Amino acid sequence: MPYIADEHRRPSSDGLRARIPGWGADLDPADRPSVPRERTDLPTGAHWVIPESQPELQPRERSIEHAMLPPVFGTSAPLHGVSGAVRRYAYARFSEARAAHWLLLIAGDRIDVAGSRVRAVFEGRPDNPIAETRIRAEVGNHPIGSRFGRGRADTKHAWIDPLIVAGPAVLATVAVALVVRGLRR
Numbered sequence: 001m002p003y004i005a006d007e008h009r010r011p012s013s014d015g016l017r018a019r020i021p022g023w024g025a026d027l028d029p030a031d032r033p034s035v036p037r038e039r040t041d042l043p044t045g046a047h048w049v050i051p052e053s054q055p056e057l058q059p060r061e062r063s064i065e066h067a068m069l070p071p072v073f074g075t076s077a078p079l080h081g082v083s084g085a086v087r088r089y090a091y092a093r094f095s096e097a098r099a100a101h102w103l104l105l106i107a108g109d110r111i112d113v114a115g116s117r118v119r120a121v122f123e124g125r126p127d128n129p130i131a132e133t134r135i136r137a138e139v140g141n142h143p144i145g146s147r148f149g150r151g152r153a154d155t156k157h158a159w160i161d162p163l164i165v166a167g168p169a170v171l172a173t174v175a176v177a178l179v180v181r182g183l184r185r
Contacts, residue, residue, distance in 0.1 A: 061091040083112035117168075129165045 016023045026032045051071040058078055060069060079087055090104035120126050130136065 061087055063091055063096050064094075065096060081112075081115060083108040083115065086111060127169075129169070133161070133165055 011019075013024055013027070032038075053069070053071045054073060056069065057075070060073065060075075061079060062069060078084075086104055086108040090101050090108065094101035094104070096102075117127060
């Protein structure tokens, strides 16, 4: 019999225990192995109920579901720039249960990646797609024999890899060329 939310049709605990072997085995606290951990009257040795909070040296993102930060939190990558503003907006405006919250966080990550790539170009150390994709290693180590007939998963997306790797650089180059051309006119 499927579960029905109506209280009047729900089977009793005794009926379920009689019909299903082992049903309700943990209802009796004496039979429950986690009961000592659930007791609140045992001495823990802690001198606090909630530990002392870590100082918040700069504003932190905080979900609207939670009134306070946990006592200890990470600060390895503080929010910054446009991506930080997008992330702050996601935390301030939307619940974690909403897709908009997570989509804005993903958009903030993509903005951060784009900003890092632009910053790397201006600092004189742009990405090197040839080194990052290890294409030179493929050329020297039996590229055809090792790629086909061996069940490699990357052969399914190999056709689009050059577009993903070189596409942004080509688009950026075309955009810069169009801007320069427009400025010359």
